[in-house]
Amino acid sequence: MEPPLPLLAVSLVLLCSAGLTRSLSITSVGHSTFEKAQGEKVTLPCTFVLSEEDEGPLDIEWVLIPADNQKKEQIIIMYAVDRIYNHYYAAMTGRMQFTNPDPRSGDGSLDILNLKSAxxxxxxxxxxxxxxxxxxxxxxxxxxxxxxxxxxxxxxxxIGKDVILKCASQEGSPLLSYDWRRVSGTQELPATSMLNKNTGELLLKNASQDYSGTYNCVASNRVGTDECSVELNVTPPINTAGIIAGAIIGTLLGLCVLGFLIFCCCKKHREKKYEKEVHHDIREDVPPPKSRSSTARSYIGSNRSSLGSMSPSNMEGYTKTPYSQVPSEDFERTPGQNPTFAPSKYDIAHKIGDITVV
Structure with a gap:
């Protein structure tokens, strides 16, 4: 059964209207995800076709949509009014540009240079x-x-011990995978080895000298690889008993030497302390020396005063005074030492004569 003529006419009109109202469209479809390594370059495609009905000014914007929906979109680069504006996003300044210097040609793709993880x-x-x-x-x-x-x-x-070979990359995006291989000898991993590709650990159980050699580890992800090597040298067990005995003997000798040094220091300290105490006691017990010159002067002065008061009547008695009455302390001296003042009998008599004459 054929459709009614009025319905057919309406369909033709709608089809014609759809063709006449065709506007610009983006043709770079099918490129929605890109994976690149840090430091490389990427071109994000954005090609389009304009329509005759699109008569307004051409604007092309590249924006970065944040993972957090609460944040606003960040404009990266823009083409408007026949001019390029690329100063909106400081993190990419100098690292981005339009692939075609004239985006009006229908190519608004974006080049990002020296990519960073951010x-x-x-x-x-x-x-x-x-x-x-x-x-x-x-x-x-x-x-x-x-x-x-x-x-x-x-x-x-x-020999006989379990050994673990470890491998780890300090940089690299997950997921990282590790693989070990032997590069010397049979170039095959030992039969007892167990590898964990996620952690990079290679367990060698019950090691023997045949396990000795150079081992190489390769770390990899989707964008690159890196590697390192290690040398394994399996040796016979060490004589731990002798080492322990030597350590004990060395410790005892060290303690003996230390004790001897402490004893010497204490003894030296006691001797110094004793010397100081004895010296202090001697200085306190010794009386200060007497001044002989002052004693002699005082004695002579007293004699002169007494002689001056003498008269002829009592001078005879004074001449008979024994010389031994002079204080002995004024004449005490050590053997061989000359006295500072020692009046003789002749000097006394001469003085007496002078007084008599006067």
Whole structure:
């Protein structure tokens, strides 16, 4: 049964109207995710086709959509009124540009140079030319290659012991995978080895001297690899009993020497203390020396005063005074020492004569 003529006419009109109202459209579809390594370059595509009805000014904006919905979109670069504006996003200043210097040609793709891990995010290209408006979102993931990978050995490298070879990268985006291989000898891992690719640990159980050699570890992720090597040397067990005995003897000798030094120090301290005490006692017991010159002067002065008061009547008695009455302390001296003042009988008599004459 054929459709009624009025319905067919309406359909033709709608089809014609749809063709006449065609506006701009983005043609770079199918490129919604990109994974790149840090330091590389990426081109985020955004090509479009304009319509004859799109008569307004052409505007192209690239914005970064934050993972947090509460934050606003950040404009990265923009083309408007035949001019490029690229100073909106300081984190990418000098590292971004339009692929085509003239986006009016229908290519508004964006180049990002020297990628960093912080560049990971969702980018949106918006093309506006009134009345047409179109946009496209692209997810960019910047991965860091494994770097600064280090190998190490854990456990005693003795026959019969379990040894663990460790491998770890200090840089690199997850998920990292580790793989060990032997690069010397049979170039095959021992039969008792157990590898954990996620942690990078290689367990060698019940090690023997045949396990000795060079082992290499390769760390990898989706964008790169890095590696390191380690040398394993399995040796016979060490004589621990002799080492322990030597350590004990050495400790005892050290304690003896230390005790002897402490004893010497204490003895020296006691001797110094005793000397100080004896010296202090002697200085306190000795009386201060007497002044002989002052004693002699006082004695002579007293004699002169007494002689001056003598008269002829009593001078005879004075001449008979024994010389021994002079105080003995004024004439005390050590053998061989000359006295500072020692009056003789002749001097006394002469003095007496002088007084008599007067």
């Amino acid at each position: 560049d990971t995010g969702t980018y949106q290209c918006k093309v506006k030319k009134a009345p047409g408006v179109q946009s496209q979102k692209i997810q960019l993931t910047v991965l860091v290659k494994p770097a600064r990978t280090k190998c190490s050995i854990e456990g005693s490298q003795e």
